[in-house]
Amino acid sequence: MSSSTAQDDSVLRDPPIPRGEKRRREIAVVAERVFFAQGFTDTTMQTIAAEAGASKETLYRHFGSKEGLFSEIVGSRANRFLEGLDENLRRPGTVGEVLRSLGTRMLEKMMDRDALCLYRIVVAEGPRNPDLGRIFFEQGPERVKARLAQFLEAATTRGELRCTNPALSAKIFSGAIITYYHMLGLVLPERPTATKAEIKAHVDEVVAMFLQRYQV
Template sequence: MMDAALKVFMEKGFERTTLGDIVALSGGSRATLYDLFGDKEGLFLAVLDVVTAHISQLMNDIAESCGPPEEVLLQFGTSLLEALVQPDVMAMNRILVAEGRLFPDQLEGFFRSGPDQARGKVAGYLRRAADQGVIVVDDPMTAAHIFFGMVTAGYSFEGQINPARLGDAADRHEYVQQVVRLFLRGLCPR
């Protein structure tokens, strides 16, 4: 049912997708769908969680890391950008931008458990690096917001409109290297 829902949401968007479309493609029943997910919004958020699970795992990895900021942030930033440019993630992001207004309360929970938590884990890593004297950061959460923004800037606008502008994996890796270099210049010990 989740695979069918992802396929239909990607093809039709949230608003135009019907539960009947998903039931027909999955071969399941409407009763099962309601039992498992509650409604279309619940199913959409469950699909969104599955699509973004890889990003959540990246957050757990950085939460445990104690390596040098250059290496940790490069690995994290590159992995994040690669996860974000996957076709299913890009499709879900387009749906969120276009139709997220239809279920703001449910999405707030997603943001708290997804992007907000991810930035919190990066902030925790930055705090540990600052405690070690490797960087200087007054507000790790704000720094994490800035880092995420720098990594995802091209993806968020140009890449969503024209995925060809994202380049290949080597281009994205080079881009994240530049981001990390610039970001860490602002956090170098004074």
């Protein structure tokens, strides 16, 4: 292999993940599975350590506490969702097209089985451990609302929308998109997931109502 080819390959390859960071991610994946199976309160750091083939000291060194480990899981899920959200918000097209793409992604992700399981844990454990609710809200819904509000504010500045309170408009849009199907997923888990046609019809109607209110 020529030196130029070797250099090209080195550029194309992702940089290696440091061993400590790789182990941290592996533990978080195991912890998520245990939390989903047992709930937050009934899960111990010892249980997670045993499942991950690690010591409790390793867990505490990486995450500080069980709450810290839970925060890592929520944050990781939120980051993956926000990466896709940002892709939707940057896509070319009209405001309506962007909102339809965004709304579809939001609804599909909120109906995901693991996302619903995480939400159930937060709701069930919230009264006993309010920090879980705070962690979930700040890492998830608040960050999504902030991203959407920035998009609506920029569209207003460009003269495409008239959102005098972008944060409020973002809450209204998000609520209209996810509330009904999210509630169904939480209280009727045996119900079949919404079809693509149902999702499209729902999102199209929400976007149409939103634009009727806010489009210039």
